[in-house]
Amino acid sequence: MGRSSKDKRDVYYRLAKEEGWRARSAFKLLQIDEEFKIFQNVKKVVDLCAAPGSWSQVLSQKLRSDGDDSEAKIVAVDLQAMAPITGVIQLQGDITKVSTAEDIISHFEGDHADLVVCDGAPDVTGLHDIDEYIQAQLLLAALNITTHVLKKGGTFVAKIFRGKDVSLLYSQLRIFFPSVTIAKPRSSRNSSIEAFVVCEKYSPPDGYVPNMCNPLLDQHYDVDFNSLDGPNRVIVPFLACGDLSAYDSDRTYPLQLPEREAYEYHAPSQSPITPPYQIACQLRKQNQLQNPTQPSPAVKHEVDEVEGAMAQLHL
Numbered sequence: 592m593g594r595s596s597k598d599k600r601d602v603y604y605r606l607a608k609e610e611g612w613r614a615r616s617a618f619k620l621l622q623i624d625e626e627f628k629i630f631q632n633v634k635k636v637v638d639l640c641a642a643p644g645s646w647s648q649v650l651s652q653k654l655r656s657d658g659d660d661s662e663a664k665i666v667a668v669d670l671q672a673m674a675p676i677t678g679v680i681q682l683q684g685d686i687t688k689v690s691t692a693e694d695i696i697s698h699f700e701g702d703h704a705d706l707v708v709c710d711g712a713p714d715v716t717g718l719h720d721i722d723e724y725i726q727a728q729l730l731l732a733a734l735n736i737t738t739h740v741l742k743k744g745g746t747f748v749a750k751i752f753r754g755k756d757v758s759l760l761y762s763q764l765r766i767f768f769p770s771v772t773i774a775k776p777r778s779s780r781n782s783s784i785e786a787f788v789v790c791e792k793y794s795p796p797d798g799y800v801p802n803m804c805n806p807l808l809d810q811h812y813d814v815d816f817n818s819l820d821g822p823n824r825v826i827v828p829f830l831a832c833g834d835l836s837a838y839d840s841d842r843t844y845p846l847q848l849p850e851r852e853a854y855e856y857h858a859p860s861q862s863p864i865t866p867p868y869q870i871a872c873q874l875r876k877q878n879q880l881q882n883p884t885q886p887s888p889a890v891k892h893e894v895d896e897v898e899g900a901m902a903q904l905h906l
C-alpha cells in the first residue's frame with residue numbers, strides 16, 4: 592500500500608519522537624553540523640523562526656553540554672509562542688518587522704553572536720512563485736538581522752527554497768560572506784525544494800553600516816532606502832528583474848492600474864526578487880505575444896490566481 596500524504600512517519604519522524612526532539616527538523620541542523628562543524632567555538636546564537644523549538648533544543652544541548660554555560664546565550668524568535676527550553680531566551684514576533692529585529696539586537700547590545708540560524712518557512716500557498724518570494728523575504732530579513740548581530744568571521748545558516756530566482760539570493764549572500772555553500776542534509780526530503788545556505792566567515796563590505804531600511808515585507812523598511820549610498824545599499828544592488836517590456840509603449844492594451852503601481856513602486860527600490868505583480872505582468876505579456884487581442888482563459892485564470900493570492904496576503 593502506498594503512503595498517504597498524511598503519513599509523515601519516516602525514520603526521522605520516529606527518531607525525533609524517540610530522542611525527545613520537538614520536530615524532525617532537529618536532524619537537519621545536526622547533519623549540517625556534522626558536515627560543516629558550525630558549533631565549533633560557538634557560545635552565542637540567534638535562532639530565527641524557531642518554533643516549535645527543535646533547533647533551539649539542539650543549540651541548548653550543544654552549547655551547554657560541557658557544564659560551563661555561563662557564556663552561552665541563545666535567543667530564539669518566532670511568530671508562534673514556544674514552550675520554554677532551558678537556557679533559551681524566547682521572543683515572539685515577526686522577523687520582517689523592524690520592532691522584532693530591534694528586540695533581538697537589544698539582547699546583544701555591545702556583544703555579538705557567533706552563529707545565526709534561520710529555518711523560516713511561510714505557510715505555503717501552493718503558488719510556487721508566491722511561496723518562494725515570501726521565503727526569500729524571510730531570508731533577507733534574517734540576513735538584515737544578522738548584519739546587526741553577527742561577529743566578523745561568524746556563520747549564518749538559513750533555509751532557502753531553490754526556486755528560479757535563487758542565484759540572485761546567492762549573489763546577495765556572497766556580498767557578505769566569502770564562503771556560501773548549499774547543503775541538503777539527508778533528513779531534508781528529496782521531494783522538497785528546501786535546502787540550506789551555510790554562509791561562513793562573515794565579512795561585510797568596507798564601510799557597510801547595518802541598517803533597517805532595505806525593502807522587505809514590512810513596507811516601513813523601504814522608506815529611507817533611497818537615501819542609502821555606496822556599500823550601505825548592497826543588500827539589494829540589483830535592478831528589478833523580469834520582463835520589463837510589459838511596460839513598453841508599443842503594448843497593444845493598456846496596463847492595468849495595479850501593474851502600473853507595482854512598477855512604480857518596485858522600480859525605485861530595486862526589488863531583489865521578481866515581485867508577484869511582475870509575475871502577473873509577465874504572464875500577461877506572454878499571452879499578449881501569443882494572442883494580441885485578449886488573454887486566453889488559461890492565462891487569465893493564472894493571473895487571477897496570482898493576484899487573488901496576493902490580495903489574501905495583503906501584498
Ligand SMILES: C[S@@+](CC[C@H](N)C(=O)[O-])C[C@H]1O[C@@H](n2cnc3c(N)ncnc32)[C@H](O)[C@@H]1O
Nearest residue numbers: 616640641642643644645646670685686710712
Ligand atoms: C519549519 S518551522 C521552524 C522549525 C524549527 N526550526 C524547529 O526546529 O522546531 C518554520 C517557522 O517559521 C516561522 N515563521 C514564518 N514566518 C515568520 C516570520 N515572519 N517571523 C518569525 N517566524 C516566522 C513559523 O512560525 C514556523 O514556526
